[in-house]
Amino acid sequence: MKYFSTRDREKRNLFSLKEAAFMGLAPDGGLFVPEFIPKVDMEEVERRAAISYTEMALYLTEQLFPDEFESNELRAMLEKIYDFDCKLHHMEGDKYTLELFHGPTFAFKDFGAKFMGGMIGLLNKSSEELIVLTATSGDTGSAVANGFYNVDGIKVVVLYPEGKISNLQESQMTTLGGNIRPVKVNGTFDDCQALVKAVFNDKEFRQIKNITSANSINLLRWIPQSFYYFYGYYLWKKATGKTMPEIVVPSGNYGNLTAGMLATFMGLPVKKFTAASNSNDIIPKLLMSGNYEPKASIRTIANAMDVGNPSNYERMVYLYDDSFEKLTAALNGYSCDDEEIRKGIKEIYEKYGYVSDPHSAVGYNAAKHYDIDGFWLSTAHYAKFGEVIKDTLGQEFEIPAALKTAMSKPKVAKTMGNDIDQLKDYILNGI
Numbered sequence: 001m002k003y004f005s006t007r008d009r010e011k012r013n014l015f016s017l018k019e020a021a022f023m024g025l026a027p028d029g030g031l032f033v034p035e036f037i038p039k040v041d042m043e044e045v046e047r048r049a050a051i052s053y054t055e056m057a058l059y060l061t062e063q064l065f066p067d068e069f070e071s072n073e074l075r076a077m078l079e080k081i082y083d084f085d086c087k088l089h090h091m092e093g094d095k096y097t098l099e100l101f102h103g104p105t106f107a108f109k110d111f112g113a114k115f116m117g118g119m120i121g122l123l124n125k126s127s128e129e130l131i132v133l134t135a136t137s138g139d140t141g142s143a144v145a146n147g148f149y150n151v152d153g154i155k156v157v158v159l160y161p162e163g164k165i166s167n168l169q170e171s172q173m174t175t176l177g178g179n180i181r182p183v184k185v186n187g188t189f190d191d192c193q194a195l196v197k198a199v200f201n202d203k204e205f206r207q208i209k210n211i212t213s214a215n216s217i218n219l220l221r222w223i224p225q226s227f228y229y230f231y232g233y234y235l236w237k238k239a240t241g242k243t244m245p246e247i248v249v250p251s252g253n254y255g256n257l258t259a260g261m262l263a264t265f266m267g268l269p270v271k272k273f274t275a276a277s278n279s280n281d282i283i284p285k286l287l288m289s290g291n292y293e294p295k296a297s298i299r300t301i302a303n304a305m306d307v308g309n310p311s312n313y314e315r316m317v318y319l320y321d322d323s324f325e326k327l328t329a330a331l332n333g334y335s336c337d338d339e340e341i342r343k344g345i346k347e348i349y350e351k352y353g354y355v356s357d358p359h360s361a362v363g364y365n366a367a368k369h370y371d372i373d374g375f376w377l378s379t380a381h382y383a384k385f386g387e388v389i390k391d392t393l394g395q396e397f398e399i400p401a402a403l404k405t406a407m408s409k410p411k412v413a414k415t416m417g418n419d420i421d422q423l424k425d426y427i428l429n430g431i
């Protein structure tokens, strides 16, 4: 299988998986997509899913990456990657949510980040040390750090702005040790990103050190997010006997939703998706007006979805052949503001005794709005947003043991100025 850029529809430049994964973004600025989308055998998917998530993931990985991996090493790696649950939770009647937050950082990004870490480990097996360099404003860094944790031959350097991420997020990145190198930068998130960019743009430096990024648009993070749609389908069919779910996806950069769309092109039956957004309603607006109008992001209490120019929009348009008609046939839009998110959190708690994080509550609101027959995705554990929950429900809830443990460990991070030479010196001599 080869990969090409969403901006190269004639497929003039094809890339290997290793090339595409190490580059992240295509050279022309587009996003990588597979040369063709394989059709899977749904009976086989369900048979495998009945055994385990790993078995199902093995089958799907072999369809999507047919030439890159050897079956035994792939199975062993997938067993390491998917050592956490993916559960369908029944609220009441026909209300279900797919819980994607049982991974190491308690958010769905673990599914993509752990897969990427493991696969990069396999792709990089025989060569020299590889450095994964990334900047974070909070959640992505911990998902990447955990995704690459203990992967042989790899060191992860994560830059984050000092004093500008939550205590919990900082703990999740700085208490791992091992091959993870957190760097606290005296600056803003934009400064961190600029430092990473400067290193990537320095060709000379990159010839000395083997460096890659683990950006959320990387196809090794994007593609495995299609797997849990198959698994959710399997669980929901088993629970209800039905075969055409409607699926609601709380969205920001739309990597999650477009991965679900990819699953349907592989043969997963889905009646309709709903793009559920907070006040950053670029895609829901597009679905009404036909116009894509990116704008500056607005801060909300579902802040992992505060995106004003969703990077996966290009993949969405590509999948539906640039056809507005095809897109709207597959996708509904919904958006709600902070007040409605809080209302949703309260309602879920009062009706079902279930505590939902703000992002998942956007999903609930959309599922309710369209009275869907299917499930919404729950993208994070409520404990990651304890402040909002306490504010909204007037009480505190139990924190999972793994989070408590991380928070009780000493934080270890290198401190650095907003200084490119200092960063380069650290990468060359310090890590």
Ligand SMILES: *Cc1c(COP(=O)(O)O)cnc(C)c1O
Pocket: 107, 108, 109, 139, 250, 251, 252, 253, 254, 255, 256, 257, 304, 305, 359, 379, 380
């Ligand atoms: C990243 C994130 C989202 C948004 O996912 P996209 O793939 O960017 O649309 C939603 N909820 C949570 C908790 C997240 O961390």
